[in-house]
Amino acid sequence: MEVGSNLFQFKFKSEFELDRVVRGGPWSFDNQVLMLRRWQPRMTAANVKFDSMALWIQIWGAPFDMVSPKVATKIDKRMGDVVEVEKRTGQDTQHLFMRVKVALPTSKPLRRGAFLGSSDGQNTWVHFKYERLPMFCHFCEIMGHDLKNCAQHYASRKNGVEEACQYGEWLKATGGQS
Incomplete structure (x- = not known):
């Protein structure tokens, strides 16, 4: 689901699937890096950082x-x-x-x-x-x-x-x- 400009939220069926995707990176799509972060309390589209x-x-x-x-x-x-x-x-x-x-x-x-x-x-x-x-x-x-x-x-x-x-x-x- 898109939650901001070039910012998407993914939901997983299990913690195992989430961990496999997060640990298995880096991922790319169309030769562009797909950067992932685990959700944290108080995180919003405006304050999430991919640094x-x-x-x-x-x-x-x-x-x-x-x-x-x-x-x-x-x-x-x-x-x-x-x-x-x-x-x-x-x-x-x-x-x-x-x-x-x-x-x-x-x-x-x-x-x-x-x-x-x-x-x-x-x-x-x-x-x-x-x-x-x-x-x-x-x-x-x-x-x-x-x-x-x-x-x-x-x-x-x-x-x-x-x-x-x-x-x-x-x-x-x-x-x-x-």
């Missing part, structure tokens, strides 16, 4: 001895609110990357990676891949629009500056879990 989106982030390149939920949480706390951390057993063969679900601010650029410091003072660059990443701009790295609809890219080209895009489809995880 973050939860995405699973794969963290690649960490030294094997630093692949742990604790390290993954520490890295991703710098990006947004940690929603969930995938916990793997010591026997798991999938120690190539760590997975963390983070509520990322939609107004900030996605990060390509971060430095991971160790107890011996050495820094290691780890790179991020985003699962089920919706449309995003390869120029400014903001979710919700593409390069041809980017005001920053337009302004840059209008001023005669042709900057290369620092981001690309390589930020999207392939073959990962969702």
Whole structure:
């Protein structure tokens, strides 16, 4: 049911269905992000905010001895609110990357990676891949629009500056879990 401009209310038959839809996102329709929020007391069409989106982030390149939920949480706390951390057993063969679900601010650029410091003072660059990443701009790295609809890219080209895009489809995880 539509309750405002581009604002819809969904009703579910059970808490299980609601949880499956909320946790299973992000969802998209017609290449546009469908952002979902659980209803909260006192929420109205005028005060509901969609300022973050939860995405699973794969963290690649960490030294094997630093692949742990604790390290993954520490890295991703710098990006947004940690929603969930995938916990793997010591026997798991999938120690190539760590997975963390983070509520990322939609107004900030996605990060390509971060430095991971160790107890011996050495820094290691780890790179991020985003699962089920919706449309995003390869120029400014903001979710919700593409390069041809980017005001920053337009302004840059209008001023005669042709900057290369620092981001690309390589930020999207392939073959990962969702």
